[in-house]
Amino acid sequence: MRTNHIYLDHAASTPVREEVIEAMKPYWTDFYGNPSSVHTFGRKANRGLEQARETIAGILNASVEEIVFTGCGSESDNLALRGTMMAARAAGKGNHLITCSIEHKAILETARQLRDSYGFDITIVPVDRYGRVDPDDVRAAIRSDSVLVSIMAANNEIGTLQPIFEIGKIAKDNGVLFHTDAIQAAATYKWDMAEMPIDLLSLAAHKFYGPKGIGILYVRQEVEIVSPLTGGGQEDGRRSGTENVPYAVGAAEAFRLVAAGREDDLTHYRNLRDRVISGLMAALPDDCQPTGHPTERVDHTASFAFRNVSGNDLLMHLDANGISASSGSACLTGDPKPSQVLEAIGLEKEWTRGGLRISVGRQNSVDQIDLVVKTVPDIVHNLRQMSSIYPGAHS
Secondary structure, eight states: OOTTOEEOBTTTOOOOOHHHHHHHTHHHHTSOSOTTOOSHHHHHHHHHHHHHHHHHHHHHTOOGGGEEEESSHHHHHHHHHHHHHHHHHHTTOOOEEEEETTOOHHHHHHHHHHHHHHOOEEEEEOOOTTSOOOHHHHHHHOOTTEEEEEOOSBOTTTOBBOOHHHHHHHHHHTTOEEEEEOTTOTTTSOOOTTTSOOSEEEEEGGGTTSOSSOEEEEEOTTOOOOOSSOSSOTTTTTSOSOOOHHHHHHHHHHHHHHHHTHHHHHHHHHHHHHHHHHHHHHHOTTTEEEOSOSSSBOTTEEEEEETTOOHHHHHHHHHHTTEEOBSSOTTTTTOOSOOHHHHHTTOOGGGTTOEEEEEOOTTOOHHHHHHHHHHHHHHHHHHHHHHHHSTTTTO
16 A cells, blocks of 8 residues: 555544554453453453443443443444343333434344344334434334334434434433444543433444454443343353453543543544535535535534445545545445435435545544545546446446
8 A cells, every 4th residue: 555545534444543552462462361260360351351441431421330342333233222122022111113214234234133033113213404313203203112212423424413412311201211323423522421311322442543343332220131142141241252351451542542632633623524525515516515414413524425426436536546535334335326324315316326425533634635625526527527438337
């Protein structure tokens, strides 16, 4: 890879910070015991694990017993949905789950499997043209047998922030649990679980400069969940399997650093985000439109739709020009189908294949953003010219 390649896909994954790597190292080389073992090596590993739990709990203003380590953000989402729905069914407390049309696939596919394979009822509420859920739609969807509302804090493709405080209060007032997939919004809020109306919250360390392969699920103490992963009963019986101590330590250190530097980082992100939005809209006023809410959005993400342009073609040409970005969810890159999110917000077909997500990070600069603003219009014009010469080549 060229050394000057510009990485603008931080919503997909982030580089691991040097401080995080240093924090993890001893748990590979010195404190490598199984944290469930009673001998010295095991106790030292367990202490690292529990210190990581304490750090994360402190940042969230939660109890250590409420922090569950998982293998990734998708597993945290799965555990939140499956765990609560199965526990409610076992207790005879309900059978109904509410979510929205632009959730990450870890939520939507889990919800659909709960419906199709296990007989649960689900309601999928719509979003408006900005990708926002109307809290009144959630209120209207709640039934006497509703168990859980799961609405993401921020959309992974267009960056829209959801009104999770209002939705959480509606759920609480109706005796329904509320889960939010906060994987894209870890740095957006000062999370306070003692005050927020959130019963379950999913995080993934690799979105905030920590390692891949570790997820976090906050579970309020009184919430009952049935673990779909059985075995040795680790994580207080909620997620069996030997804990990944180095990655838990890394996740805690990354989360600590994100919390400590939040305001400076967000100011930097907003400056770059707003610069790329204004630049591309000025350069392509008729063939490009920003997607997502204009103000209620994550600070590090700008997203666009381009008329009659293949998002995959755009990404390949950007990469050839030394710029790495995304067409939306990293889980869907390379998928030739129209974007589910762009369809859900009501864009016409000519716009739904041309998504572009630019997500900035700590190492990005104004000069890099200016290069993107210069490069993207040239690529779009070239792709459109090629389409006119070879109709259907980029359909």
